[in-house]
Amino acid sequence: MRKKLRNKNFLIALFLLIPYLAICQIEVKGKIKNNTAPVPFANVALVDSLGVVKSGATTDNNGAFTIKTVKGAYTIKVNLWGYKSWDKKVSLENSTILDDIMLISDSKNLEEVVITGKKRVFEQQMDRLVFNVENSPTAGSGNALDALKIAPGLMIQNGTISILGKGSSQVMVNGKLMQMSGDDLISFLNSIPAGNIKKIEIITNPPAQYDAGGNGGLINIVYKEGMRNSWKNSSSFAYDQNRYSSFTLGNDFLYNKNKLRFSLGLNGSIGAYRALESFDAFSTNKLQELDSDTKQKKNSFTGRASVDYDLTKNIVLGLMYLGNIRRPDQDNKSVTQLFDSNHNLEQIIQSKGFNDREYNSNIYNMNVMSKLDTLGRKLTVDFSYLDYNVKQNNSFATNTSVPNDPAFMQQRSAINNSGQTIENFSAKVDVEHPTKFANFSYGGKLSFNKSNSDVKFFDATTNPPVLDESQSNEFEYKENIQALYASGSKKISSKLSLQLGLRMENTTTEGFSKTINQTNKRDYFKLFPTFYVSYAANDKNNFVFNYGRRINRPGFNDLNPYRFYLNNNSYSVGNPFLQPSFSDNFDLTHTFKKKLSSNLFFRVTNDNFGIFFTTDTEKDLQVITRKNYSKEYYYGISESYTFDKYSWWTSQSSLSLLGSKTTLLDDINAEVQNGVRVYFNTNNTFSLTKTTKLEVNYWYSSKHKRGLFENGQSHSLDIGVRQSLLNDNLKVVLLITDLFNTSYLNNSISIVNGVKQIGNFNYSNRFFRLSLLYSFGSKKVKADNRKFGNEEEQRRSGI
Structure with missing residues (x-):
């Protein structure tokens, strides 16, 4: 080997x-x-x-x-x-x-020349849609999350950012994948002033130079960079209030002089939000109702620094660092009620728990870019190192009572400690090689991953606590990937352009459970072709078609066969036998007058895997597992329109019709949920005065079925007022999101092994926000698109 x-x-x-x-x-x-x-x-x-x-x-x-x-x-x-x-x-x-x-x-x-041209807000390129935030009056005065909400084809719900028809997307900033997810990612995006963003690239089918992993597409937020001999500083503050409150402080500094370019970003949050969850399970002889109330901490700190130095006229050395510290502790109370077939209450299980959690990650990157000649040939080399550490100390106690027997009381306490370390080293080389015939690019990447996790379960009913070997585990996982890619693009005529690409990836994996002495190895080589064609019929009509094959590898946690207890009768367990899924993605887009965009997509996913909820009614256990369970056909059509006829009103709106068909694997005992979904969103900005803007944003998602789940309808209305002061250097925003508290995932129904399960998950999407943004320094900017080299590994670490 x-x-x-x-x-x-x-x-x-x-x-x-x-x-x-x-x-x-x-x-x-x-x-x-x-x-x-x-x-x-x-x-x-x-x-x-x-x-x-x-x-x-x-x-x-x-x-x-x-x-x-x-x-x-x-x-x-x-x-x-x-x-x-x-x-x-x-x-x-x-x-x-x-x-x-x-x-x-x-x-x-x-003689004096007056330039009147202006870049379009949206530009449909061959392999991506570019949203020029700096030219959008709607997005330019908010933050990065506000800009993403306005970008066509994007959905933001329950802390997940996704491209319609693609699922959960990977978010990059300046070409590097963010190591945060969920609320931490949302909080970080809230701290990035939209005034510091040049553009947002929505890449539904990533080209060959990107890692083949992930089915959800890429969203790349490109910062502005100070022009020569300039500097700029932006400071932000945000206060959020729902059941609990939180505060966020952020600062971004840019400096550019002579051969040196430097940027520093700091962002910190403190506070909490409320998470309400309910989960009911119905079988032929029993009903189980779980209601959970959690105070979820949002304490985090993120630091980002980058330095670029021109060693010579043609060689640039870049160093980058991104660090994140999170303390998302959880304080949970839950009540589980068990009923018999006649709906008579049999047991009440009350649980209290506290999960002390520490998440630390560091990413180091060195980047060297060399211009090989004046013809445009360029060589870029990246070396990246990621270390990620998690520690959790989850302690909980339960009291079980029987209504018909007041004398019965069963008490149990337990401690579930877990730790995980992930290391990744990657080396990446990219070459841009334009020729008279076509523009070529090629390169390769080596990636080495290592993950170790250790879980210990203690029965704390006695003192001292007793280690339960049957529910403890040590798991080691290694994964190495070697990749080569090549792509070429050519303008056939003034109307027709083509781009072809091929990525080759060889993957070797080894998972070893010390506790059960079990080893799982895999070695597979796969090809990932991409194809793009763009046709400009005339000045008003442009067509783009693309195809790409992708792989979705399981996250490191998904492969770990240990049990992580959420409470005494609910746990999550990984599956070391999970296989990657593969998808073929087809996408056709028509743009009319650069304002009306029509999109048609179709995706086929084989060996689809995901979270699988099961309920053991005999043992009163709710189990969250992972399985390869289906083949899925997912398709849809959407229309997006930009309205800017009046100077006092601008709007971006879209309407989508989505459908799916799922075929289950033979060994899965579950009911398929196939159906159609309607999704609509509109974002409107009204200029009340030259310095005052009113924003009214709304989205609606119909009741729909997909895969193993049926989900209820949801919708959200956001209203905000933005006031510019001090010659537009200070911006004050008052915002109410999800005014009617209707945006959360509700009535999520699945039927597995004959048990019907209904879940509701409300994570405080309704809140009031007061935010301030103050900027000073040079306002001359240009785009910065530096990357880390281990984007795919960060995504799969789930950080």
């Missing part, structure tokens, strides 16, 4: 050296001046005998330029606004230093 791995790694290294072997060039150097000083930012091009630009460069602050090219006869052309064009024929056989080039001012071109 080691020899096989070494051979694969050697082939990857050899493959990535190809661009260097192909380079055999000479250099042309020179300086451009006017009568008194060097001329920076002048465009210098080498043009062949057919008038085709073969290579070029832009002069630096000293008027100097360097062009790499091959031997041949050329015309050197120099152009810069305010100067007369300059050209000269040359024959290049060796590297050459030209005499200084003198430009002459052209007074006719120095």
